[in-house]
Amino acid sequence: MNKEELLQHLLNTLSPDNALRSSSERSLVEALSETGVLADCLEIATEQSLPSHIRLVAITFVKNRIRNSWFISERSPEQLLAHRIKPEEKERIKYHLIPAILSCTGNQAVLKQLTSSMEHILRLESTWDTELLESAQKMLSEHSDNFDYVYASLLLIYQVSKYHRFDALENRTFMNTLVAKFFPALETLLESYIAQIPSNTQVAQLIYLVLKIYKYSTYTEMPNYFTNDLNLLSKWCGYMFQIIDLDNSGLRELNAVELSSHPVPKCQKWSFANLHRLRTRHCTNENNQALQQNLITHFLPTILQHYWSVIGRWTQSKNEHWLSEVCLYHLVAFISECLQYDGIWGSIKEQLDPLIRHVIVPMLSASEETVELFEDDPQEYLRRFYDINHDSKTADVAANEFVYALTYRRFEESVVVVMNILNEIFQSRQQNLADEQIAHKTEAGLRLLSNVWMKLNKPSSPMRDQLDEITKSFILPQLSDSKYKWLQTRACETIALTTHNYKDIQLLSSVFQNVMNCFAKTSPLPLRIEAADALRYLVSYEPIANEVSPRISLVMSELLEMSNNFEFELINEIMDDVVSKFAKDLEPFATQLASNLNTQFLRIAEELLRLQNVDSDKQSSEETDKEYQAASILNTLTTMITTMTSQKEITFGLMKTIEPAIRFVLENGLAIFLTEIMDLLESINYTLKVMIPESWNIFQCVMDSFENYGFEYYDNYEPYFETVCIHGFRNSDIANDMHLQQFLTAILRLLETDDYESDIGLVEFVYNLLSSVILSVGPNIEPVLPQILQPVLQTAAKMQADPNDDDIFQDTLKPFLKIFISCCFVRPVQTSQLIGEQFMKFIELWFNNENRLSTVFDLKLQILALISLLTADTGILSNYSDVILHRLIACFEKLPAAIEKRVMLMKRDMAITQLVETGEYDGEIFGEHDDDEELDQLTKDSPLDPINVVEEFKSFVSREQQRLKDLLPPEKQQFVQDLISK
The missing domain is CATH 1.25.40 (Serine Threonine Protein Phosphatase 5, Tetratricopeptide repeat)
Incomplete structure (x- = not known):
């Protein structure tokens, strides 16, 4: 052509x-x-x-x-x-x-x-x-x-x-060369043209690019050009100060669209952002502690001092010294992050009162523009001001984060200033109820209050006894003032965030009635949603829960209607909590509720599928919103499965109702929902404890998805597959169980790799499922035991043969040992015959790594396997009976402590739940040295659950009394007698 x-x-x-x-x-x-x-x-x-x-x-x-x-x-x-x-x-x-x-x-x-x-x-x-x-x-x-x-x-x-912005420290040669070669020329450009930026668009475009080059050149590491001469870095900070200080009063006539693309605000934006990154990136970089300390000691205070003058000009006249939202974001965020440094806190503390009054409060206040958005575009208003997933670099977001950081890091030194300002705001509001400007400012008061409430509610807080009065004086008047619906909305959010134990039951009742009024159908959408969120919190109080219970189906239908009409994740999160709280009351409506949610999910999923088929480099915000909402619906369905458990027929009905949603995700490869779908399927099996024909139909769909694409997301499938092994394959007749045959073939195929370093998680996944299959099927595993053991042993041998894979072998050793121990339990003789001369080597490997096997499940499995080995005629172990017997007694000696630890973890989880409900949990009450595996096993079924190891041991002792007397010393014999006599 x-x-x-x-x-x-x-x-x-x-x-x-x-x-x-x-x-x-x-x-x-x-x-x-x-x-x-x-x-x-x-x-x-x-x-x-x-x-x-x-x-x-x-x-x-x-x-x-x-x-x-x-x-x-x-x-x-x-x-x-x-x-x-x-x-x-x-x-x-x-x-x-x-x-x-x-x-x-x-x-x-x-x-x-x-x-x-x-x-x-x-x-x-x-x-x-x-x-x-x-x-x-x-x-x-x-x-x-x-x-x-x-x-x-x-x-x-x-x-x-x-x-090259992500080049690691050891690969910085190219970037260091680039900076050394070009930055002197860039400095010449800056010195020549900064003053011309407001009057010359071409110059502004040049400087904009220079600032972006600086950004990427310093993105992860500071170049040698600067670290070797910090005066040069100081010079560049000076350039950015000059750009920030440019007169941009001429921009005030431009509209928002023109401003967003104008090169002057863009230059100022990247000046603020680059200075902010000095704190976020390089003051946290441990690769160069000397630089880190220099920045904290000298550069951050210098930047902060300059920012005080910027703030002074801006507060005097926001029109003459206009700054964009993103500029204000970086400015305030920088100050927030400096709160942690004792050497800088003094400077901030001196300015704290005017900073909160004249910067933070105005940023958090409502305005004519936000009220107009509330009235004209309620969904965008919600997305902009209430959606926690909406990641925007705006002034109010930074101001909110500043108050939170101040409360978290400097509460004792700042609480008086904050509470004085709050008192002034709400007293002024009480005295001027008709003044809309004061109402605007009151929104800032509520947002301030929400941030400091957690500290006010701590057991050590001197103001904890005043929380009812604060609620009555600060929050309730805004909640009941229907003139300003947007302020009622913020008051509802404040109720949802300010958890505490109400002492005044009449106050609690008054708050509840006002929240229910706000939830009325005639209320604007943002107000209804935030009222629902407040209600979600209020029903944690028994009197309110009792009052809501008779009409909970109506509340739920209202939430369903809102969820169906508006894509806002919070609605589905509220439904999830309501289902959890009122599961018993909602059981009569379970099928209809699930049907509505299923229909809603399918609609959103089909829309998502269409959006994904559109050729686009970036995910749209619409697509993201739909993903969040759809995932929340699946979470709500999972909550229904796990809470509506009084009758198995309910679970059967729910499973059949939501099967279309499950199939749609799996058959269309919607991997974004695999986690939620597998959680849902795991919950169904966990609740039913049995696999019915419909369960096997779904299992076939899951297997098709796993074999086609899902193996790349194997960790999402593991919990579901575990429940299938336990409740679907128990005592299975392998010769006639096509599902089990397909499952084993698919799982074992995953071991056909030599690249164990990249697939270490996959190897653990396979090992864990194989041990579950062995234990669930039990002695019936005999026909396929060679098919299982051969690839597992080959994989372990390959790892041991390659020195580079030794760390990987050690990482996968525990799940490997569980397979071996499981085989010894269900088929000890066949296992020893299949492994042959290496059998004793694996016994030694097991015994030498006993400390890795410390959970209740691990000890139960070892006890059962050791009993099997002592009972079976394996020949090869005949000379090691005393060693095995002593190991058996040792496992029993460890079992009480493991059980006690499990009970402690259960009590801890219950305590945390109670503290969360009362708003007292701050995440610092318990230590971080939990046994993650034991914690995980608390909420999972196990193939060994039906087996009482003590009874098994008693049976063993009754058969082997003489043998025990011959092999055990008197103190161990006494331990055995004490154990079996309990």
Whole structure:
């Protein structure tokens, strides 16, 4: 296809004629196989005489082709080779990209696609970086007075520094060289042009790129250029101070869209962000403690002092000294993070009162704009101000985090200041109920109160006895004032966050009645949702729960309707808690509730599937919101399964009702929901303790998904597979159990690898499931025991044979030993015969690693296996009976302490639950040295649960009394007698 034909087809892709457009699109796709077409498209994109929209179509075509096909090489699968870009054309594209960027510096739309193409190529051909920097150096040195050349060179440096931003400390040579080579020239640009930024857009674009180059060059490690001479770093901080201090009063006439793209606010944004990163990245970097200490001691105080002057100007006139939301975010976040340093706290403490009054409170206050958003777009209002998953760098977010950090780190030294300001805000509100500006400020008061409440409610707090009065004076008046619905919304959120034990039951009742009024159907959406959240907290009080119980089905139906109409995760979290609290009351409506949730999930999942099929580089916020909501629905269904347990028929009905949702996820490969789906299926099996025909139908669907794609997410499947082993394969007749045969084949196939380092978790996964199968099937495992042991022993042998895999062998030793011990328990003779001469070696390996096997389950398994070994006629162990018997007694001696530890963990979990419900848990009450495995086993079924090891031991003793007398010393014989007499 020649260039004229190519141009015509590109023009046709913009045609409103569907047939013509489709025909040209097909022709363009077919033309891709011709050498030179892509390069011709690139030339069209840079042709200055062509209209901009034609050039944009051409470069977009180039970018998409690069993105979709550049990675294809001669070693790629056969089906991809037809789309391969030939090496000679790749070289031609790379050669022409730099001059193309140079010629398009005045067309930002085309330039963006060109740099995106360059970025993609650089990711796949990292050695191109040197050539790009050589071109940049040449342009800077030979054309330093030409904007186009300087701008193009900075773009190249920017792309290369962005690519290398994550280079680890040991790989910083390239980045150190880049910085040393180019930063002196960048300093010259800054010194020459900073003052011109407000008046010259081109200059602002240059400086913006310089700041982004600095960002990426210092992204993970500080370059030697700065660490060798901190005066240079100080100079760059000075440049950023100058940019922050630029007069931007002329920007106040621009609208929000114009401001967001204007280069002056963008330069100020990255100045604030770069200074902020000095704290977040380099003051926490242990690789260079000398630098870390220097930054904390000298740089942070200097930046803070400059920020006080910035804040002073901003509070005097926000219009004359306008700062964007993201600038304010980085400014306040920087101060928040400095609260931890004792040497800097003094400076903040001096400014604390005016800082909270004139910066934090205004940032947390409502405004005409936020009230308008509340009224005109309630869903966006919720997303912006109440969605904890909404990660935005805005002033109010930073202000909220500042109050939290202040409360957490400096409560005793700041509580008087904070409480004085709170008292003033709420007293002013009480005296001026009709003043909307004071109502705006009261929202800040509620947000301040929510943050300090946790500390006010601590047992050691002198204000703990005043919490009822604070609720009555500060929160209740806002909760009951229907004039300001947005303030009622914030009051409801405050109720949900400010947990405490109400002493005044009448106050509690009044709060509840007002919350229920806010939950009315006539209330605006944000108010209804936050009222529901407040209700979720209030029902933790028994009097309120008793009052809500008779109408809980109506409350639940209201929540379901809201959840179906609005995509907001909090609604589903509230439903989850309501189901958990009122499971018994909701059981009569369980099937209908599950049906509604199933239908809702399927609708969202189908929409997600359509969105995922849209070709996009980035996940949309709509997609993220839908994912959160769908996951919350599945969590609610899981809660229903685990709490509505009075009758198995209810669980059977729930499983059948929600099966379509389960199948949709598995059959469509929606891996984002695998965790929730497997939790749901595990809960069903755990609750039923049996596998019914419908359970096996679902199991088949799970196996299909696991074998097709799910093995990559094996850890999500493990808990479910464990319940299938325990409740589905118990005492199975292997010859006639096709499900078990399929399961074993699929699991054992995963051991067919030599790359154990990357698959260590996978090996543990296989070992854990195999031991569960062996213990569940029991002696019936005999026909497939060779099929199980052979690959397991081969895997262990390979690891032991390779010194590089020794750490991996040690990491997988415990699950490996569990397989061996399980085999010794259910089939000791066959196990010794299959392993042969190595059998004693594995016995020794087991005994030498007994300390790794310390949980209640581990000890039970060992006891049962040791009894089997002593009872069975294995021949090879005949001379080791005394050793095995002593090991058996040792396991029994350890068992009481293990059981006591398990009981302690159970009590601890119950205590934490109670403290959470009363708002007293702060995460610091218990130590961090728990036995994670024992803790995990508390909530899981085990194949050994039906077996009483003490009774098994008593039976063994009755059969082997004479043997025990011959082999055990008197004190051990007495221990045995005490044990069996209990």
